[in-house]
Amino acid sequence: MVDIVKISVRTLVEHVLRSGSMETGFRTAASLTEGTKAHQKIQKTYKETDQKEVYVKTEIPYEDLTFVVDGRCDGLLFDENGRVMVDEIKSTRNPIEWISEDTYPVHWAQVIFYAFIYAKDHDLSEITIQLTYVQINSEQQVKFNRKMNFQELEMYVNDIVGQYAAYARMKILHIARRDASARELLFPFENYRKGQRKLAGSVYKTIFDKKDIFASASTGIGKTVSTIFPAVKAIGEGHLHRMFYLTAKTITRTAAEEAFRLLSEKGLELKVVTITAKDKVCFQEEVKCSKEHCIFAEGFYDRINGAVLDIYTNESLMSRQVIENYARKHRVCPFEFSLELAYIADAVICDYNYIFDPRVSLKRLFEEQKKETVLLIDEAHNLVDRAREMYSADLYKSAFLQLSRTFKNRNDSLVKSAKAINHHLLTLKKQGELIFKDLDDELISLAESFIIHAETELVQDVDTDPLLLDTYFATQTFVKIAKFYDERFVTYMEILKNDVRLKLFCLDPSYLINKMGKGYRSKVFFSATLTPADYYKNLLGGTGKDYVTAVPSPFDREKAEVLILPLSTRYRDRERTMTPIVRFVKELIEKQPGNFLIFFPSYHYMEGVHDAFLEHVPYMKTIVQTGGMTESDREEFLAAFKAGEEEQLIGFAVLGGIFSEGVDLKGERLQGVIIVGVGLPQIGLERDIIKEYFNSTGRNGYDYAYVFPGMNKVLQAGGRLIRSETDQGTIALIDDRFLQRKYQSLLPFEWQHFKIKR
Structure with a gap:
């Protein structure tokens, strides 16, 4: 029997070819929109005969596996003789002169795969491939191209597929065992508590029907196992592939781990990962994620695949302690290690923000994966205020004033942009108005300019200035939250002695909770205290189509x-x-x-x-x-x-x-x-x-x-x-x-x- 492995070109090549160290404390963060704009500008220069955003797909047999590989190449460029060149566009905030032909092997791998699929489909013996890099701020470009014959393309592609095969087999074997054990699993206690069967049945029906539910279940019902067990059964029946157990507190995270441990003892084979906050799990005295400051960041990508293969083969319940043990063994950052595991685990126990916070959410979860995932949101009443925090952002005048002094005579552009924000906030202070309904577009424009100049400084500065780094991230968050700003927001100003704080404050988080949770098969909001039901349903993004249930206390x-x-x-x-x-x-x-x-x-x-x-x-x-x-x-x-x-x-x-x-x-x-x-x-x-x-x-x-x-x-x-x-x-x-x-x-x-x- 041949097993099918469906995977995108990008996921495949990034898994096999990643190498080197974790990036420094500053990570260039060209957003998806900016990357798209850069792509579109280059694609507009294509001739009428050229093609852009071309979907390609092929089957690649490898021993006992068949890889179904697909992707979307940026451009097919044709010359006057009809010969084709496959173009792959990449955008960067780094200086363009930093990039040489061999800087990013993974980018060559991506374009080679696209070229292989196109050449195979069109029976070509030779094809030209091109990498086009564009610097987002200056729009400078650099291009590299190569000619490859079909045999070279085929050998390269088979080599990459072969390196991925062991990992693919491991996952296939586990999924078969997981599904069989989930189908056979019985409720872990001799009897259901009063109301427990009702809650478990409601959760299963919600998942089966692809709905959301708001469940108020009194203390003592056993909410944790009553939500996890039906999700496990849904995995066994093929309705799900993954669940996230989301919570705000360490103590409820522990309860979820215990529930999975109990089910594991009853025969369930499930890969469960707990994500612990970076500052809690970091092995170093100070959180500084660069090869210069941390041995667990240095060479991280050279060792991470081996670490993942090792822990995935030998462990099922990957708690903080287990992850730390393997992280030390393979000398990898425990936090980044846990994030890598989250993408391949069957169940992930983590904080709300990994799903609902636009700044830190698990962005490599593709839409197809979301459709096969349920969110189990514990103590859901806490999500209202937590979401308000996630969707709010503030700036302090003092930070920009200090930066304008620190970088005087060092970076004129940065000083000028910092001074402009300081002056703008000072002007607002003098006007005396404290609450504004409309977004300050001028401030957003100044903030975007500051981000560009801060990045230019940060990418060239080995010993990053902590205030600049913190202010850069705060400003970036401010601009990101501004994109969500609507009638559910207000801006207010606080005068703090000699300082000014300006905050974009989210009043009603319902729309954004709904937006960030979009695409998942089901969401289960549950708590002992979702009272009154309409209040929580309104503020947690519920709709008239959602299920609602209330389970009274099982105790006298x-x-x-x-x-x-x-x-x-x-x-x-x-x-x-x-x-x-x-x-x-x-x-x-x-x-x-x-x-x-x-x-x-x-x-x-x-x-x-x-x-x-x-x-x-x-x-x-x-x-x-x-x-x-x-x-x-x-x-x-x-x-x-x-x-x-x-x-x-x-x-x-x-x-x-x-x-x-x-x-x-x-x-x-x-x-x-x-x-x-x-x-x-x-x-x-x-x-x-x-x-x-x-x-x-x-x-x-x-x-x-x-x-x-x-x-x-x-x-x-x-x-x-x-x-x-x-x-x-x-x-x-x-x-x-x-x-x-x-x-x-x-x-x-x-x-x-x-x-x-x-």
């Missing part, structure tokens, strides 16, 4: 005693109500043995109550969340909550922080959760801008900006208590607003049997 609601203490926790009343709150907490924890977590709307409020608490209950053991905790600090905080200890532990933490979501303190490790306040975000400029925007669209702006995000934090914090069938304890809500109809309507059914404490 009597397991949790719910109390409401109607005291004001508004800022103006906090001093007055602090003592009654401390008395209530003291009375509750003395009556109820076991560990408690108390959540507050801010660090300042938490610290004030903690001090007062220690005055009233000096003998009680407490632990307090602090800002900027490391991973080991967090682990230490959670490890302090032990089961069966005689001494109670009272944890003080912040609503919406690292301990109010995704934390599992099962059984006797936690007996009570106390939530102080309704979680409203701090009143500020951005929240008020959001409020005004949604008011203008006919929705309740205050609810959208403050109430719904705040109550989500409350529900998440309360969800820390009942995590399994055996858990029980007390949830206490301290705020008089919990008795108002609006806030009560947002409480889950499991909390509706509350008692009011006076």
Whole structure:
């Protein structure tokens, strides 16, 4: 039996021929649009008899494999005798004189493949090939050409295909095993929990029907395995080839890894990769990705194929630790290694931004691959504010002022462009207007000019100036986000002492979430707290065609005693109500043995109550969340909550922080959760801008900006208590607003049997 390998020319030659070191901290970033413009300018110079953007495809048999190779060549140029030359155009921001005929073997490989396919189809014994390089800023060109006979083309193509064959066979063998194991896989537990089958069935139907779904599933359902398992079954049935498990927090990433580990123990053969942020996984003291500064960047592309083949052959669950071990073994950058693996893995566990952020998304995922991929978006309520951050960008005046001074007498063009932005921002400051609805086209033009001059400096500067590099990337992001700017954005200015900050602020991220998620077979948005459903569906890019489901808690609601203490926790009343709150907490924890977590709307409020608490209950053991905790600090905080200890532990933490979501303190490790306040975000400029925007669209702006995000934090914090069938304890809500109809309507059914404490 002959196996078919479908692959594009570019993917094939780039895999086989990549070599050398990772690029320096500055990576020239001609966007796709700029590259297209450069191509089009050259193609416009073609004669009428020439052809451009010509699709080519052929079959190349190789031993037990048949390669179906295709691509699109930039130009077929014909002379007066009808002889053809295959032209491949490449654009660069580097100086054109840096490029010689042999600088990029991979580019020759690409054009040789196109020439081979064309010559084969047209029975040509000889053909001319040409590489055309164009410098984007200056539009300078340099051309290199060669003549090759058909035998030379064929030998070259077969050699490249032969080098790829071992990798292709490895993937084919794995996919056969993967699909068989996925078909045979049974649910990993003896029984489904109440509601779990419903959630798993809804996810499978969503994938089968090529739809999206918004699933609100209460804590304790087992959401992680209930979304991964049906996706695995869909792979076994041939509906999918890949899944992304997207999450915002390390702790939920760990839960996903555990779910895949469990399925692996039940016989599933799946290649799972976890992507960890570069600054966390970097082996060096300072993140500097150049051969001069990092041995794992030097010669990276000479070793990466061997590293991929090794780990892919020997490992299934490629966690951070596993990737680090192989990265050290093969001396490759662990972060870039994980990205390489992400393109060939069956399942990828990573942050939201690898899919939804236009600046860092996995751009080598082609449309065909997306059609066979599902996005499982965990704790989807977090994506609203995260997306606002992804689709916003800012500039600081001080950076451009400093650069104009630093590069004085060194680079006049750069100084001039930096001064122009500094002057423009200073002029805006003097005008006194702080909020603008329209995009500042003049500023964007100045920013684009700065990018060009900054790049010219950066590509020639071995020891890159850190401020220039940071400002370059910030400006590039600013220009990129400006391309998305529409009625869902606003621009605002902040005066910070002697500085000015100008921000393009995304108010409603729904359109861009939808745009970045386009092309994927299905998207599964799930969380314990997608309440109210319409709010999240609106802001996460949902449409009327999407499925919606809600799965109630599988546990008896009597397991949790719910109390409401109607005291004001508004800022103006906090001093007055602090003592009654401390008395209530003291009375509750003395009556109820076991560990408690108390959540507050801010660090300042938490610290004030903690001090007062220690005055009233000096003998009680407490632990307090602090800002900027490391991973080991967090682990230490959670490890302090032990089961069966005689001494109670009272944890003080912040609503919406690292301990109010995704934390599992099962059984006797936690007996009570106390939530102080309704979680409203701090009143500020951005929240008020959001409020005004949604008011203008006919929705309740205050609810959208403050109430719904705040109550989500409350529900998440309360969800820390009942995590399994055996858990029980007390949830206490301290705020008089919990008795108002609006806030009560947002409480889950499991909390509706509350008692009011006076």
